[in-house]
Amino acid sequence: MPLFWLILIVLAVATVGYVLGRSRALASAGGERRKLHSLPSYYGANVAMKAAVPAFLLMIVWLLAQPFYIDNSISGMIPDSAISEGSSRGLVMAEVRRAARGLDNAVAMGEITDDFARNARADFNDITARLKEAGQIVTSEITQPVMRAAQRFRILDATASLIMAIAVLLVAVIGALWGLRETKADFWARNTVEGGVKALLIGAASIAILTTIGIVLSLVFNTIEFFRLYPAIDFFTGLTWSPSFSGRGGSSELGIIPLLWGTFYISIVALAVAVPVGLFAAIYLSEYAGPRVRAVAKPLLEVLAGIPTIVYGLFALLTVGPLLLSVFGDEGIGIMQAGTAVMTAGLVMGIMLIPFVSSLSDDIINAVPQAMRDGSYGLGATKSETVKQVILPAALPGIVGAILLAASRAIGETMIVVLGAGAAARLSLNPFEAMTTVTAKIVSQLTGDADFASPEALVAFALGMTLFVVTLGLNIVALYIVRKYREQYD
Structure with missing residues (x-):
């Protein structure tokens, strides 16, 4: 399921939960608002919050953890002999991900069928040629281990995305039912909602810090990869800037x-x-x-x-x-x-x-x-x-x-x-x-x-x-x- 539609469904569940929570609160008080601890809107917001927030948190955590899990699973498929001199396992995995995206794009364009892209017995030279014809391969050539790993990558990614969609929807529905169960006249809905809003504000304030940390970490990891291939002393003290794209940096x-x-x-x-x-x-x-x-x-x-x-x-x-x-x-x-x-x-x-x-x-x-x-x-x-x-x-x-x-x-x-x-x-x-x-x-x-x-x-x-x-x-x-x-x- 596309991520956009998953988000819309969760929001729809939260909206329905808001309406049901509000009406259930009024029904528990016999239609008299004075008997409610909080305003009816707080009861609806409590149900909507319990439906949407845990579901979206699960989605975010899943989307962050899924690439690491798939990369660790696929990395074992790449033998050491497939890693050429001057490269590394991380760089080969980047080629695997790029090839997997190329397969997805080729299937979406109708250049190849999904069964053909998943076929582990298919000739990798044939797949490579079709991908190049579709303009999906950016590297000079793609090896058989990389192609097999890319095919496995697509399968794992699709499976993990499906499981994520089911889990997120279940969490949204369970959260909505939990909020409806709490909806009674004497429930302190206002305190719960305001506490949740405070937590959301703290999370929003933390985004800048987490974003900065993410930027720094991405720079650090890729910089480390670069210094494994090129001497740091030459980089910081060199007086000449002359990159060469003919090879893997030997003459650069x-x-x-x-x-x-x-x-x-x-x-x-x-x-x-x-x-x-x-x-x-x-x-x-x-x-x-x-x-x-x-x-x-x-x-x-x-x-x-x-x-x-x-x-x-x-x-x-x-x-x-x-x-x-x-x-x-x-x-x-x-x-x-x-x-x-x-x-x-x-x-x-x-x-x-x-x-x-x-x-x-x-x-x-x-x-x-x-x-x-x-x-x-x-x-x-x-x-x-x-x-x-x-x-x-x-x-x-x-x-x-x-x-x-x-x-x-x-x-x-x-x-x-x-x-x-x-x-x-x-x-x-x-x-x-x-x-x-x-x-x-x-x-x-x-x-x-x-x-x-x-x-x-x-x-x-x-x-x-x-x-x-x-x-x-x-x-x-x-x-x-x-x-x-x-x-x-x-």
């Missing part, structure tokens, strides 16, 4: 230093544009602009934050790049060879980051108590002196946070870099040369010709993990600065 040079240099260089140029402009705009809007000017200028400035980054990338490629080339290229100073360069991406990215700095800084400056301004004016200070010596120091922790947000946004930007900075991984101080960043190479490595059995694809996770650690370090430093100045001015 995957040094991250050129990518980190490009990332920081472009981000520094972007911040050099965004921080002064955004901060000055925030000071003007909060301290000098009148109500009418502020009402018009602030929304117009924040419109920049809503423009898609691909539009900024096209602006860099079609407008800023040719403009810089006409000034600094062969017709001008002659130090710029092409429109794609660090300066092109940095300028456009800085324009994109202006609203992040200005809007947050404006709110922070407005939050400075008016009494501090009045005290400064009372001592004879001018408006500019008050801004420089009172308001900015008091708002400094928040301004540092705004700059940090802009820096994180700049480090993680992709489309502007791809279209405006080029794809060259090099170490250079010339801002008019093409360079690339970590995020741009993550995209290119995951959309290249390599599969996840090669370090050329797995390196994307190592790049992501490195970028995560760098960003975390910046957050820690900024938090230290914020706390230091906040203690001074609180």
Whole structure:
């Protein structure tokens, strides 16, 4: 049963339970609401909650545990001889899952029958050829152990999904019956429902933490797989980025230093544009602009934050790049060879980051108590002196946070870099040369010709993990600065 329909059925059971629970509560009180401990809606909500919540929790746990169970069951079907040199069992299992999805898609497209896909005696060469004709195989070739494991994977996955659907529906029905049995006039339905809602709120608040943990774990595990195939020392100290998709990384040079240099260089140029402009705009809007000017200028400035980054990338490629080339290229100073360069991406990215700095800084400056301004004016200070010596120091922790947000946004930007900075991984101080960043190479490595059995694809996770650690370090430093100045001015 498709997951969508299973969710709809559970919701239908919960809805029916709500109606029956509400009417049963009224019937137990003889139709008089005053005899009920809680409002009738609480009794219906109790039944609906007992039907839906346990069923959905079981579904989530099952969906999380099912892949691990199937992978452990299928892994034993892969002999050590089927794992080629430079690969690992985990990477072969990725090929098995990809082949299983290819079989499912081919069956859904009508290219092969389900019986043929399940037939363990079928010629794997014939199956492979049909899958390639259907455009479902992304690896160069598929071996017999992988194909047999993929067929077994499909059977186990379908069986487990069927059992899950039955179990979830049984839990939903049993939960609804349990809630109906509790529905009596003297039952404390309101307390039960409010306790359940509190638990749901705690669970919702925990999603962010669990999501962060899941992201980190996925990066860590795939990074470990990459370092099993490629030396970590070469990755962190290499000065050359030259992936080769001809084999399993034997001739590839995957040094991250050129990518980190490009990332920081472009981000520094972007911040050099965004921080002064955004901060000055925030000071003007909060301290000098009148109500009418502020009402018009602030929304117009924040419109920049809503423009898609691909539009900024096209602006860099079609407008800023040719403009810089006409000034600094062969017709001008002659130090710029092409429109794609660090300066092109940095300028456009800085324009994109202006609203992040200005809007947050404006709110922070407005939050400075008016009494501090009045005290400064009372001592004879001018408006500019008050801004420089009172308001900015008091708002400094928040301004540092705004700059940090802009820096994180700049480090993680992709489309502007791809279209405006080029794809060259090099170490250079010339801002008019093409360079690339970590995020741009993550995209290119995951959309290249390599599969996840090669370090050329797995390196994307190592790049992501490195970028995560760098960003975390910046957050820690900024938090230290914020706390230091906040203690001074609180």
